[in-house]
Amino acid sequence: MLVTGIKSKPVYAPLQADTRGRYHLMVGMGVGAAPLLRVIAEMRSAAAHSLKHTRVLYVPDSGGSEGGGTGGGAGIDEFRSAAVGEVRVFEGTPALLEKFRATLSESSMGTRLYVAGPESFIGLVMKIALEFNLNKDEIRAEECGTLARRIYCIHCRATTEQVRTNIVRCVGCARWLLVRDHYSRRLAAYMGVMVDAEAPGELPPVKEVFL
Amino acid sequence: MSDEQTVAVEVVGIEQVTPLIKHFKLAPVGGGTLPVFSGGSHIIVVMRGADRVHKNPYSLLGSPSELDTYEIGVRRMEESRGGSHFMHDQVVVGSRLEIAHPINLFGLDKIARKHVLIAGGIGITPFLAQLEDLHGGGVPYELHYSVRSHEHAAFLTRLHRREGERLHMYYDSEGQMIPFETLLANQPLGTHVYVCGPAGMIKHVIATAQSCGWPDSHIHWEQFSAPPVGDAFEVFLARSQLSVHVPPDQSLLESIEAAGVEVPYLCRGGVCGFCHTRVLELDGTLVHNDHFLSDADKAKGKSIMPCVSRAQCKRLVLDL
Secondary structure, three states: OOOOOOOOOOOOOOOOOOOOOOEEEEEEEHHHHHHHHHHHHHHHHHOHHHHHHEEEEEEOOOOOOOOOOOOHHHHHHHHHOOOOOEEEEOOOHHHHHHHHHHHHHOOEOOEEEEEEEOHHHHHHHHHHHHHOOOOHHHEEEEEOOOOOEEEEEOOOOOEEEEEOEOEEEOOOOOOEEEEEEEEEOOOOEEEEEEOOOOOOOOOOOOOEOOO | OOHHHOEEEEEEEEEEOOOOEEEEEEEEOOOOOOOOOOOOEEEEEEEEOOOOEEEEEEEEOOOOOOOOOEEEEEEOOOOOOOHHHHHHHHOOOOOEEEEOOOEEOOOOOOOOOEEEEEEEHHHHHHHHHHHHHHOOOOOOEEEEEEEOOHHHOOOHHHHHHHHHHHEEEEEHHHOOOOOHHHHHHOOEOOEEEEEEOOHHHHHHHHHHHHHOOOOHHHEEEEOOOOOOOOOOEEEEEOOOOEEEEEOOOOOHHHHHHHOOOOOOOOOOOOOOOOOOEEEEEEOOEEEOOOOOOOHHHHHHOOEEOOOOOEEEOOOEEEOO
């Protein structure tokens, strides 16, 4: 029942250093540390002078499951020993996003953004980047960790977090929502549409699909 | 564009604004209003001279909200092939011309957080209309305008009055240069830069922005090349089964049109890519003068922009 082939579904690619940029801002969560460290290593060999213009904002796994596995603790130590311009570690995503927004507001043209982590985290980062008119050629994102989605209810406009199933009960209006592949960059969420509007109470099998 | 899509206009005002630039006001013949346009648009002006038809692109410099007249600025080119001299020497108040509908190949980015406009000489014209779009828009902008000397600073009174401190003037005669590196190294995220002026200036702005780390999607430029003169050559149009002679001072596009074959175009200045034509046979080299084809495509020699490009060859066959 999950409609596929929807064009708005974001596409990600493995991170690569873009040494045409003058400043590099890296934002990661959980196992997202690994791709960011890979980019740092790439810079060290290709354009070592870029490292001092590189800043890292990182949030380790919060509560164990959100980041989709381990790797947070080791990531922090590796970032700290990577000799980049600045490393900031946050306790949770909201604090990181607040600092990210403040960082963008004082950043100059010539900045490249690298994002790595679970898709829902990437979406929240991209939403802010969009407000600053960062274009595709300034942003790279690599998805790693859980595929759990943020679901925007098209009926009551509430957003249900950490959705792993094809059908979910809306936190706002308690309707059963079918999770679609339609994605809004502005809302950083996939669309959820009432699944049993025609025949109330008749639900297709609920399956865990976004792991 | 075919001739049916042109609008007949009458010249209702001419002002010599600098020793080299004339400012023309064009109104629709028979009254009414002209087509809507956005800042950065250009029109093609069709000039029917005694021995030749000239079709040149000129940026619209008036306010997009005033459609009773269009305004253009025409610089007298030293090595004119005739178009700018025709406008300067033949056209008087009351003259009739034909124009094509406006096309915008140099629009402002609608979601930019800041605009940096850089003009050199006659390159100020598209910005004059863009500035009208920017007034009251709440998005910060600045204009950097470089001219040879005070007497060459076209439209300065208008700019001073409307732009105030957002206008930064640079006079070559006083050794003043736009500080490109400082300017482009210190712009907030979400800034877009736009440049229109001499080829060297455009090249320099693009290179400086790139070296400051700007991505291409934030760099905008417009330069209409006049078709350069070159050696005469022959071209054969395969589909029309016609041989056409291209004289030294006429462009390939103009020669093909004079032979009665229509080629779609928008800018006639090597920018838009609309007149892209396939090369079927060639026993020499193409002289690419456009800004549209990539270097790789130019090297392949399989396509040509007949508006500004030519050939040095004995035989050229085009898919027309």
